[in-house]
Amino acid sequence: MEMSLELPTTVPKKNTGNNIFSSVLSMAFILLGVVVSIALKFKPSLVLHVPRYGYLLWALAFVGTIPPYYDSGCYMHKHSFEWLHNNDVIVSAAAKSGATWMLYCSHTIRSKRVSKEGFLPDFVDPNYNTPWPEFIQNPGDNWKNQLLGEYSKPPLKDYWDHPNYPFRIFKSHNGPHIFQHDHLIAPALDNSKGYYSGYKRNTFGRNNKIKVKFVAMVRNGLDQAESMVPFFQEQHKDDFISRWGGYPPKSSFTKLQDMMPGGTLEDLYFDYVNEWWDVRHHDNVLLLHYTDAIKDLNKTVSKLSKFYDIELTTEEQEDVVQKCSFKYMKEQQKGKFDYKLPALKGYDGSQTVFKSNSLLRKGTVGEGSKYFTEEEKETWKQWEETKFGVDEAKLRWARQGGDFE
Numbered sequence: 001m002e003m004s005l006e007l008p009t010t011v012p013k014k015n016t017g018n019n020i021f022s023s024v025l026s027m028a029f030i031l032l033g034v035v036v037s038i039a040l041k042f043k044p045s046l047v048l049h050v051p052r053y054g055y056l057l058w059a060l061a062f063v064g065t066i067p068p069y070y071d072s073g074c075y076m077h078k079h080s081f082e083w084l085h086n087n088d089v090i091v092s093a094a095a096k097s098g099a100t101w102m103l104y105c106s107h108t109i110r111s112k113r114v115s116k117e118g119f120l121p122d123f124v125d126p127n128y129n130t131p132w133p134e135f136i137q138n139p140g141d142n143w144k145n146q147l148l149g150e151y152s153k154p155p156l157k158d159y160w161d162h163p164n165y166p167f168r169i170f171k172s173h174n175g176p177h178i179f180q181h182d183h184l185i186a187p188a189l190d191n192s193k194g195y196y197s198g199y200k201r202n203t204f205g206r207n208n209k210i211k212v213k214f215v216a217m218v219r220n221g222l223d224q225a226e227s228m229v230p231f232f233q234e235q236h237k238d239d240f241i242s243r244w245g246g247y248p249p250k251s252s253f254t255k256l257q258d259m260m261p262g263g264t265l266e267d268l269y270f271d272y273v274n275e276w277w278d279v280r281h282h283d284n285v286l287l288l289h290y291t292d293a294i295k296d297l298n299k300t301v302s303k304l305s306k307f308y309d310i311e312l313t314t315e316e317q318e319d320v321v322q323k324c325s326f327k328y329m330k331e332q333q334k335g336k337f338d339y340k341l342p343a344l345k346g347y348d349g350s351q352t353v354f355k356s357n358s359l360l361r362k363g364t365v366g367e368g369s370k371y372f373t374e375e376e377k378e379t380w381k382q383w384e385e386t387k388f389g390v391d392e393a394k395l396r397w398a399r400q401g402g403d404f405e
Contacts, residue, residue: 050246052249104130186282
């Protein structure tokens with residue numbers, strides 16, 4: 001019996017309409033991608049408009065810095081010489097280790113050397129009187145526009161660059177390696193060779209025509225880490241976080257592991273301590289410890305005034321110590337440490353980085369030992385010994401302060 005195979009007499013028609021739609025849609029996505037790529041090439045800060053995760057796109061897609069509002073270019077490629085002057089002071093305390101405190105103390109000390117007849121602008125906020133050049137207030141802007149521009153009325157420069165100040169003060173959190181780009185601070189002294197490793201002495205500070213002073217401050221690592229918790233989870237204003245693509249997220253710091261070697265914030269403590277310890281004897285460096293300042297503020301004020309070449313009378317010394325106490329700063333200077341954003345376009349006086357009066361907290365020592373678990377503290381101790389243990393004096397000082405050789 002023979003079987004025959006019947007072939008279909010018609011060929012199924014292609015769904016031409018769907019194919020055309022798919023092609024158009026694909027082309028639209030490709031075109032959109034090209035447009036977005038071109039736009040982001042010229043204005044990468046656009047990704048910060050993405051809610052919650054914009055800062056991640058900024059970091060991953062554009063190799064941007066974290067935090068996204070940080071730009072250290074002001075200290076590189078000889079830009080330092082465009083705005084820094086001889087005898088300027090850079091208070092570069094470690095993060096959450098007394099930077100705002102030392103900025104205000106330094107400002108209070110210098111204010112004693114203004115003649116009674118001379119006009120001196122009131123202390124408004126750190127971002128007015130003692131600005132942070134690396135801190136970008138407008139996404140997509142740069143340090144030069146903000147530091148030297150005239151966004152605010154009166155211009156911000158009228159506050160931090162007032163001619164009646166005996167010296168100007170700037171904020172930072174950097175280690176010496178950033179300032180070494182423009183030779184503002186020399187590398188560690190190589191005693192075996194008798195010169196600063198990396199550079200000869202005569203290249204330090206633009207052939208010594210400019211000399212900037214640095215105040216660095218270290219805090220007990222556990223206390224510093226404990227202070228990071230409210231800093232990330234509670235203190236920043238929502239509109240500031242939104243402006244920077246969700247940064248800082250509340251999950252930025254959740255455990256002590258984040259500050260240990262290999263963690264996302266490891267450079268805030270271990271690298272910072274090691275770098276500043278190595279240059280502690282440079283004549284333009286004053287290395288302080290937070291614990292010492294808490295225990296004896298009078299002695300710390302004396303160190304600062306001597307470093308600034310300002311001789312205070314007994315009465316002036318007492319006044320500075322009183323005004324630099326946490327009690328006075330929190331009670332008498334409310335609202336002056338919220339970090340206003342005067343260079344922000346559209347600034348009306350209400351925009352700040354931090355919630356009102358949230359930055360200044362307890363001003364105590366030993367909180368980290370109470371906050372973290374015994375297991376966490378033991379792991380931290382082991383890392384301290386690994387990173388600092390070769391130098392017992394450094395290990396001891398990093399933990400508790402005190403005098404050093």
